[in-house]
Amino acid sequence: MDANTAEQIVLRAVQSVFDQIGEPLPENLSAESVLVGPDAIIDSLGVVSLIVEIEQIVEAEHGVSVILANDKAMSAKNSPFRTVGVLAAHVIATIEEAKAA
Amino acid sequence: MTDAKKVMLITGTRKGIGRYLAEYYINQGYLVEGCSRKECDIDSPFYHHHFVDVADEKGVRTMVADIVKRHGRLDVVLNNAAIASMNHVLLTPAASANRMLEVNVTGTMLVCREAAKVMMRKRWGRIVNFTTIVAPIALAGEAVYAASKSAVVTFTRILAFELGQWGITCNSFGATPIMTDMIRGVPKEKVDEVVNGLAIKRLGTPEDCANVCDFFISPASDNITGQVIYLGGIT
Ligand SMILES: NC(=O)c1ccc[n+]([C@@H]2O[C@H](COP(=O)([O-])OP(=O)(O)OC[C@H]3O[C@@H](n4cnc5c(N)ncnc54)[C@H](OP(=O)(O)O)[C@@H]3O)[C@@H](O)[C@H]2O)c1
Numbered sequence: 313m314d315a316n317t318a319e320q321i322v323l324r325a326v327q328s329v330f331d332q333i334g335e336p337l338p339e340n341l342s343a344e345s346v347l348v349g350p351d352a353i354i355d356s357l358g359v360v361s362l363i364v365e366i367e368q369i370v371e372a373e374h375g376v377s378v379i380l381a382n383d384k385a386m387s388a389k390n391s392p393f394r395t396v397g398v399l400a401a402h403v404i405a406t407i408e409e410a411k412a413a
Numbered sequence: 414m415t416d417a418k419k420v421m422l423i424t425g426t427r428k429g430i431g432r433y434l435a436e437y438y439i440n441q442g443y444l445v446e447g448c449s450r451k452e453c454d455i456d457s458p459f460y461h462h463h464f465v466d467v468a469d470e471k472g473v474r475t476m477v478a479d480i481v482k483r484h485g486r487l488d489v490v491l492n493n494a495a496i497a498s499m500n501h502v503l504l505t506p507a508a509s510a511n512r513m514l515e516v517n518v519t520g521t522m523l524v525c526r527e528a529a530k531v532m533m534r535k536r537w538g539r540i541v542n543f544t545t546i547v548a549p550i551a552l553a554g555e556a557v558y559a560a561s562k563s564a565v566v567t568f569t570r571i572l573a574f575e576l577g578q579w580g581i582t583c584n585s586f587g588a589t590p591i592m593t594d595m596i597r598g599v600p601k602e603k604v605d606e607v608v609n610g611l612a613i614k615r616l617g618t619p620e621d622c623a624n625v626c627d628f629f630i631s632p633a634s635d636n637i638t639g640q641v642i643y644l645g646g647i648t
Contacts, residue, residue, distance in 0.1 A: 357578065361533070364530045367530070368530075371478065379474070
């Protein structure tokens with residue numbers, strides 16, 4: 313999967329989380345948008361929904377069953393979910409791992 | 414495909430309590446999905462079996478994905494599968510302790526995790542995790558098994574808080590001794606001693622288990638979560 317496809321998946325999932333909570337999508341959503349920590353655009357439960365949503369999109373549209381869960385999930389410094397871009401890279405890496413296994 | 418019937422996953426349906434519950438809930442009008450490591454001979458158009466070890470992360474994921482593919486929903490989970498190795502702690506090998514924790518605790522957690530991901534989409538779900546009275550009565554000879562089941566209770570209490578916002582309730586159910594293969598090897602005097610310590614001095618039955626599950630999974634029980642109900646008067 314290329315970086316652009318992964319980022320689009322993450323952005324669609326972000327959109328879906330905002331739809332679920334019934335709030336408008338923040339402006340200037342980009343690869344730099346923060347998902348974890350004090351500046352995050354969603355709260356920690358939003359992150360949970362987001363990850364589940366991405367796993368479902370990846371499985372439904374790309375036929376790969378992945379677990380994005382990670383022990384460092386909620387660490388603002390090291391989380392693989394900390395921004396849209398970092399999360400997209402994590403999605404790619406996890407898919408590669410799942411395919412290699 | 415989406416079914417009008419509710420879909421229930423029961424783990425450990427090959428024999429014992431899980432087997433009884435599978436047949437009971439088929440008769441109640443559920444589509445029952447079951448699993449065990451060995452062959453299961455439940456024969457019903459409303460039953461589907463998965464050969465899955467609940468401690469196997471990949472297997473559990475594949476099973477839940479398959480349920481979603483065929484039914485488009487998962488409404489109720491009864492985490493019944495478990496193993497017990499009754500032994501004095503001084504005679505318990507690490508491998509047997511690890512295996513009990515892996516099946517009883519990690520297995521329960523994995524099934525809850527994958528099921529909850531499906532339930533949260535519909536904002537409705539019922540999870541019942543099986544514990545035992547030997548944890549609260551601190552029965553000598555079952556230290557590791559009881560500890561694994563205490564872990565299930567604590568896990569379930571916290572799960573209730575983590576999943577409540579999606580309309581998913583999570584409760585634990587602890588049976589008294591019931592004559593299944595699990596306790597067939599326990600000496601009769603030991604079982605009698607436990608039964609004599611109960612408020613209701615009789616063995617438990619699979620019907621007792623269905624009764625408590627019925628309560629927990631009822632649509633009316635949407636405000637009952639994080640609880641544990643033991644049979645026989647144990648608290
Ligand atoms: N019987 C009692 O006195 C009693 C009392 C209190 C609580 N409980 C609880 O009630 C539940 C059911 O007990 P039971 O007496 O019916 O036990 P059982 O007769 O030994 O049956 C256990 C069932 O779980 C399945 N199972 C075991 N390990 C599994 C695994 N790793 N993955 C998938 N399936 C697995 C078994 O099938 P396979 O072997 O084919 O996998 C079997 O169908 C357990 O949680 C137990 O702790 C029982």
